[in-house]
Amino acid sequence: MRTIIFRALFAATIVIFSGNAFANITNFDQSQFRGWLIEFAKDAEKQGISSETIYLFLKNAEFLPRVIELDRRQPHATKTFAQYIQTVIPESRIEKAKKEIKENQEILDKISKKYNVQPRFIISLWAIESDFGRNMGGFSIVNSLATLAYEGRRAEFFKKELLNALKIIDDGHIDFDHMKGSWAGAMGQTQFMPSSFLELAVDENNDGKRDIWGTREDAFASIANYLSKRGWDNDTTWGREVKLPSSFDDKLLGRETQKTLEEWSKIGVKKINGHSLPKSRSDLKASVIKLEDGKGRAFLVYSNYNTILKWNRSLYFATAVGLISDSIK
Numbered sequence: 170m171r172t173i174i175f176r177a178l179f180a181a182t183i184v185i186f187s188g189n190a191f192a193n194i195t196n197f198d199q200s201q202f203r204g205w206l207i208e209f210a211k212d213a214e215k216q217g218i219s220s221e222t223i224y225l226f227l228k229n230a231e232f233l234p235r236v237i238e239l240d241r242r243q244p245h246a247t248k249t250f251a252q253y254i255q256t257v258i259p260e261s262r263i264e265k266a267k268k269e270i271k272e273n274q275e276i277l278d279k280i281s282k283k284y285n286v287q288p289r290f291i292i293s294l295w296a297i298e299s300d301f302g303r304n305m306g307g308f309s310i311v312n313s314l315a316t317l318a319y320e321g322r323r324a325e326f327f328k329k330e331l332l333n334a335l336k337i338i339d340d341g342h343i344d345f346d347h348m349k350g351s352w353a354g355a356m357g358q359t360q361f362m363p364s365s366f367l368e369l370a371v372d373e374n375n376d377g378k379r380d381i382w383g384t385r386e387d388a389f390a391s392i393a394n395y396l397s398k399r400g401w402d403n404d405t406t407w408g409r410e411v412k413l414p415s416s417f418d419d420k421l422l423g424r425e426t427q428k429t430l431e432e433w434s435k436i437g438v439k440k441i442n443g444h445s446l447p448k449s450r451s452d453l454k455a456s457v458i459k460l461e462d463g464k465g466r467a468f469l470v471y472s473n474y475n476t477i478l479k480w481n482r483s484l485y486f487a488t489a490v491g492l493i494s495d496s497i498k
Contacts, residue, residue: 250485257489305360306356310354401476408470423456438469453471454471
């Protein structure tokens, strides 16, 4: 019976495809894309996606030329860290973060205790990723992923993410129309990829949905759960900006080299204000990094910095998260 229904859905979809689904698409082979969708749908059925979800996927599937354009136009020029910081954590965002951490204190304290993650880091990631939930992206996640899986640079990666997106819809967490996000497939207030959602998103308010789009409690808990599952240490911070001695050996730079705070102090590393490093945690392991290919500001970073890098591999991003967290501490 399932196979009969599935074949009927394919037949109905082919009729639909001949209508407005492709009306405004140019510069690509519509029939090839249609064929690719049908083959993908067959794989999705084998993976347990329901006939209803597959039908809706095929009915609403659309190639998005803008997604391919954005994928191919990703900037290669590197901003200076100062330029990046001005964009990502302007003073207005810091002030908003301070306000939000106070207004959501009860929820954040509860989540912090449960997942052992300081509230300021939850708010910092929320602030940078989606501007406190105000900018989640307006692209259809399913259509973006289908487009990238069909023609993108990392087709296999996006094909897996598309299947994960259909699983999320199939499980009832969100519907097609409201599954919005970035052109690259990052979703909701947390900007999780579908694979991260399935592994780490949380239904904190117990309503049966892991709603990272519209429920702050779920979004905050999902951020905390991500950090916790990736090795967060609630007893330490992320790091600090430091001043290096003129005799500092640049061969010691990099996250591969770890020394205790006591050892770094003996080498001459100091706080940015010239004071000595904390003696209360003299045995704490840390690394010294320099941004902008070893020419920029120096930071002493702890294990939590590496955890943030699992979220986003950019040193600029991880440092910005740390700096905004310090500003709202």
